[in-house]
Amino acid sequence: MFEIPPFHQLLEQVRFAGDADVHRGLHAANPGTDGLAVLLSPAADKHLEAMAKRSADITALRFGRTTQIYAPLYVSSFCTNRCSYCGFSADNKIERRILSLEEAEAEAIILHQRGFNHILLVSGEAPAKLGVDYLEQLALRLRDRFASISIEVQPLSTYEYGRLFKAGVTSVAVYQETYNRDIYNQVHISGRKCDYDFRLDTPARAAESGMREVGLGALLGLADWRAEGLALGLHLAWLRKNFWRTALTVSFPRLRPAAGEFQPLYNVTERDLTHLIFALRIFDPDVGIILSTREEARYRNGMIGLGPTRYSAGSCTAPGGYSNPDTTGEQFSIGDLRTIDEVCAAIKQKGFDPVRKDWDAGFQMQ
Numbered sequence: 001m002f003e004i005p006p007f008h009q010l011l012e013q014v015r016f017a018g019d020a021d022v023h024r025g026l027h028a029a030n031p032g033t034d035g036l037a038v039l040l041s042p043a044a045d046k047h048l049e050a051m052a053k054r055s056a057d058i059t060a061l062r063f064g065r066t067t068q069i070y071a072p073l074y075v076s077s078f079c080t081n082r083c084s085y086c087g088f089s090a091d092n093k094i095e096r097r098i099l100s101l102e103e104a105e106a107e108a109i110i111l112h113q114r115g116f117n118h119i120l121l122v123s124g125e126a127p128a129k130l131g132v133d134y135l136e137q138l139a140l141r142l143r144d145r146f147a148s149i150s151i152e153v154q155p156l157s158t159y160e161y162g163r164l165f166k167a168g169v170t171s172v173a174v175y176q177e178t179y180n181r182d183i184y185n186q187v188h189i190s191g192r193k194c195d196y197d198f199r200l201d202t203p204a205r206a207a208e209s210g211m212r213e214v215g216l217g218a219l220l221g222l223a224d225w226r227a228e229g230l231a232l233g234l235h236l237a238w239l240r241k242n243f244w245r246t247a248l249t250v251s252f253p254r255l256r257p258a259a260g261e262f263q264p265l266y267n268v269t270e271r272d273l274t275h276l277i278f279a280l281r282i283f284d285p286d287v288g289i290i291l292s293t294r295e296e297a298r299y300r301n302g303m304i305g306l307g308p309t310r311y312s313a314g315s316c317t318a319p320g321g322y323s324n325p326d327t328t329g330e331q332f333s334i335g336d337l338r339t340i341d342e343v344c345a346a347i348k349q350k351g352f353d354p355v356r357k358d359w360d361a362g363f364q365m366q
């Protein structure tokens with residue numbers, strides 16, 4: 001099982017470095033987690049331009065001139081957890097909805113007609129309303145239409161992930177939100193999500209089940225972003241060592257306004273986010289980096305080719321929102337409101353190819 005050092009130790013590690021350390025970290029073929037700590041340190045702040053160049057070079061080498069795009073399909077806004085930062089939190093009085101299998105399929109068809117060949121199914125955590133049976137049946141309905149299916153739902157057991165893998169799900173995203181155990185306990189007020197260790201172990205269970213790809217992440221604004229970045233790097237390194245066949249992605253959503261009016265505990269600026277992305281790219285050349293529509297169009301345009309490899313586009317975060325755009329009850333508000341075609345045009349303008357497919361199941365080794 002992955003064990004994370006105490007957060008105060010990570011804070012210490014990312015605090016102290018000098019210019020010479022940053023130069024070494026920047027040019028090392030394999031900086032390792034010590035190098036990552038250096039690249040995340042305040043000493044690296046003034047080397048952001050050099051980090052951008054190194055990050056862009058590595059990204060071009062490993063991913064070519066392509067940027068994947070995707071849109072999430074929210075299937076349910078019911079949640080039994082109380083997370084103080086989330087619009088779906090059980091105590092928020094919002095209109096809740098779970099899509100029937102037919103409604104979910106209809107939403108998926110809209111995304112397919114918009115050119116997506118990959119789909120991400122998202123829900124709140126309410127296993128009694130939306131459990132493995134539902135996800136399995138939906139995956140079976142969608143598997144012939146989509147080349148790959150990802151899920152971002154409640155943490156499951158290895159056996160349950162195995163069932164979904166057989167039904168056509170190939171990728172699981174589960175974000176720790178924060179690796180700071182004290183803050184984790186503070187913002188997760190009640191429900192199954194209060195179990196920090198069970199969540200921390202979820203990426204390993206998903207990888208163990210055979211999933212082709214596992215996504216990690218931290219919700220920026222809950223704890224110190226430098227230490228959070230180091231924790232993510234340690235988690236990535238552990239997974240690479242133990243599940244070398246599994247592709248990995250990271251995402252660093254910054255807290256956005258949501259029902260409940262939660263204020264971020266830490267201010268994370270665009271520059272901080274940029275710094276984090278460059279450091280993670282230099283640390284792990286193969287990790288997919290996701291930049292979602294939480295960020296504004298101006299910022300997302302500026303980051304094309306510099307490190308991120310996957311952009312969400314034309315997203316709606318309320319169930320049924322593609323068939324009925326007036327639907328209320330979003331998980332959080334969107335920062336980039338452009339259509340998919342507008343996002344693709346911006347990617348092309350930068351000389352990159354927007355790809356609406358993740359991979360093909362024909363590559364799957366059974």
Ligand code: SF4
Nearest residue numbers: 079083086088089124
């Ligand atoms: S973050 Fe996830 S688990 Fe927490 S309230 Fe929101 S949907 Fe539910």
